[in-house]
Amino acid sequence: MYKLTRRRFASLIGASATGVAASSLAAPAVLSAAKSRLVVIGGGPAGATTARYVAKAAKDVAVTIIEPKHHFTTCFFSNLYLGGFRTLESITHGYSTLAAEYGINVVHDVAVDVDGAGKKVKLGRGGDLPYDRLVVTPGIDMRYDTIEGYSPEASTVMPHAWQAGTQTAVLKQQLEAMEDGGTFVMCPPPNPFRCPPGPYERVCMVAHYLKTNKPKSKIIVLDAKDKFSKQALFQEAWAQHYDGMIEWLPKEVTGGVKAVNTDSMEIMTDGETFKASVANVIPAQKAGVIAERAGLTADNGWCPIDPSSMRSKMNEDTFVVGDASVASAMPKSAFSANSQAKVAANAILADLTGSKKFPAKYRNTCWSLVATSDGVKVGADYAGGEEKIDVTSKFISKTGEAADLRAQTAEEANGWYEGITKDIFG
Amino acid sequence: MPGRPVLAGILLAMAHATAVHADTQSEAIMAILAKADADYGEYLSGQCATCHHAQGKSNGIPSVLGLPDVYLVQTILEYKNARAERTNPTMVNIAKNLSDEEIGSLAKFLSTQKAE
Numbered sequence: 439m440y441k442l443t444r445r446r447f448a449s450l451i452g453a454s455a456t457g458v459a460a461s462s463l464a465a466p467a468v469l470s471a472a473k474s475r476l477v478v479i480g481g482g483p484a485g486a487t488t489a490r491y492v493a494k495a496a497k498d499v500a501v502t503i504i505e506p507k508h509h510f511t512t513c514f515f516s517n518l519y520l521g522g523f524r525t526l527e528s529i530t531h532g533y534s535t536l537a538a539e540y541g542i543n544v545v546h547d548v549a550v551d552v553d554g555a556g557k558k559v560k561l562g563r564g565g566d567l568p569y570d571r572l573v574v575t576p577g578i579d580m581r582y583d584t585i586e587g588y589s590p591e592a593s594t595v596m597p598h599a600w601q602a603g604t605q606t607a608v609l610k611q612q613l614e615a616m617e618d619g620g621t622f623v624m625c626p627p628p629n630p631f632r633c634p635p636g637p638y639e640r641v642c643m644v645a646h647y648l649k650t651n652k653p654k655s656k657i658i659v660l661d662a663k664d665k666f667s668k669q670a671l672f673q674e675a676w677a678q679h680y681d682g683m684i685e686w687l688p689k690e691v692t693g694g695v696k697a698v699n700t701d702s703m704e705i706m707t708d709g710e711t712f713k714a715s716v717a718n719v720i721p722a723q724k725a726g727v728i729a730e731r732a733g734l735t736a737d738n739g740w741c742p743i744d745p746s747s748m749r750s751k752m753n754e755d756t757f758v759v760g761d762a763s764v765a766s767a768m769p770k771s772a773f774s775a776n777s778q779a780k781v782a783a784n785a786i787l788a789d790l791t792g793s794k795k796f797p798a799k800y801r802n803t804c805w806s807l808v809a810t811s812d813g814v815k816v817g818a819d820y821a822g823g824e825e826k827i828d829v830t831s832k833f834i835s836k837t838g839e840a841a842d843l844r845a846q847t848a849e850e851a852n853g854w855y856e857g858i859t860k861d862i863f864g
Numbered sequence: 865m866p867g868r869p870v871l872a873g874i875l876l877a878m879a880h881a882t883a884v885h886a887d888t889q890s891e892a893i894m895a896i897l898a899k900a901d902a903d904y905g906e907y908l909s910g911q912c913a914t915c916h917h918a919q920g921k922s923n924g925i926p927s928v929l930g931l932p933d934v935y936l937v938q939t940i941l942e943y944k945n946a947r948a949e950r951t952n953p954t955m956v957n958i959a960k961n962l963s964d965e966e967i968g969s970l971a972k973f974l975s976t977q978k979a980e
Contacts, residue, residue: 780910783910796904803915817957818957819957831961832957833954833956834953854915854925856923860917
C-alpha cells in the first residue's frame, strides 16, 4: 500500500498551503488539553455520521463539526420532492441533537484551508481549529468548465439540483411554472458522479409530476454516457408508467452536451440544438474544493484513501469519507458515506483511544422510486482489500417483479430514510 | 410488523414446528453464540443501523433491537441459507457475507440493546 512519510507529507502541504502558517491566528481556547481533538469538515452523511460514532463511543474525544449550513437538506429523497411525494421540510435536518445529546461542537462556519503540518483548520470568520485527527467530507463540487456557457450563475437558470436545497427548490418552481406541452431536458453527468441511479430516478419523478399535472409535456435526456445504473429497471418503468413521454439519447447518438445558452434556453450537442422549457444540467464532478486546498486530491480531482480505514493516502492524520473519496467499487451515495463513516470512526478511535481496530466492511443499497408504490433497489457488500475496496457480493431488483413486492420495496425505502437520517443526525 | 406478543407467539410456533431438529439446531446456535465478541458486534451493528432504526420503530424495515440472541442467530442463518420465507435480497446478500463469529457477535450485541 502506498503511504506518504511524514516528511514527504509536510513538504507537500508546505507547497500547497504557503502563507497559512504565517497568517495563523490564535486558536480558540475551548478545548481541554486532556482531550484529544477530532475536527470534521462537513456536516453531511459522511461527516455527521463519523462525528456521531466517535462522540458516542468516546467521551474523552472532543468532536467538532465545521458546517456552514444550520439545516441540511438531503440530496437523497430530493427527487421525491420533485415528484410531489415529499416536502422539502421533511428532507431537511438540523444539528441540535448532535450538539445536545452527543456533545458535538457544531461550528457554523466555512473551512477555508488546512495546515496539515501544523494540524489546524483555518475558519472563514477567522481563527484556527487545532486537531489531532481530521475528517474531510466536502462532498462534490461541479466542474462547470466542462460545458461551455455553464457556470454557477447559469445554474440559477438551468439548475443542476445535485446539491440539495435552493437548487432543488428552483428546479421544482420551474417545473410548476412550465406550460403543459413544454419540454424538460435533463443532462446527466459522466462517471464518476454522486448517486449513479439519481438522474434516472429524477426522470421518473419529473415524469410522474408531468403525467399528473401537464400530460402533454415531453422529457429529453441528453446523457454523457451510453449506459447507466439500473438501466433495465428504469427503462421498464419509463415504458410501463410514462409511455411515449421520455426520450433517452446516449452519448453515442448525440456526442454529449457541449454547450448551453441560458438566454435562449438551448442545449447544444455535437450536431443538434435542443430547446428546453426547463433544463436540468448536471455537469461532471470532483471532490469539494477544500479537499484540493488541503492537498488530499489526486490528479483526477478525487481523494485516494486506504481501503482498510478511509485514511487519506496523502496524510496519515486525515480521513476522507463519502463522495469526495475514491472508494473504488462503492458508488458515491449517502448510504456509502454513512457506511464508510463507521469504518473511519473505528480507525479514528483506535488512533486516539487505543481501542480495537476491526476489519473494514462496507455496504451500500440504493432504492429508487419509479412511480407511486413502485420501488426498485440495487446493493452490495464490500471489504477493504490491499489496494481498493472490493465487492464481496451484490444484488439488484428484477424486471417484471410483482406489484406487491415493488410496493414493499418502496415502503422499505421510506423506512431506510428514517433510519439513515436518525443514524446521521441523531 | 409484529409487536412483541405476536413475535413471542411466532417464536413459540417456530419452536414447536422445529421440535424434531431442535437439539441439533440449538446446539449449532449455541456454538455460534459461543464465538461472540460483543465489541465486534457493536462495530458491525453500525452497518445495520443505517436501515434498522435505532429508535426501534418498525416502519418499512423491522426493528432488530432487544430481540433474543438465539432468535437473531436463527433468523440471520435463515437469510444466509435463503430459506423460502427469507427472500429479501438485501438481507440475503448481507447474511451470506457474515461468518459464524460475526453472526454470533451481532446477535449478542443487538440482543442487549433497547430501543432509544
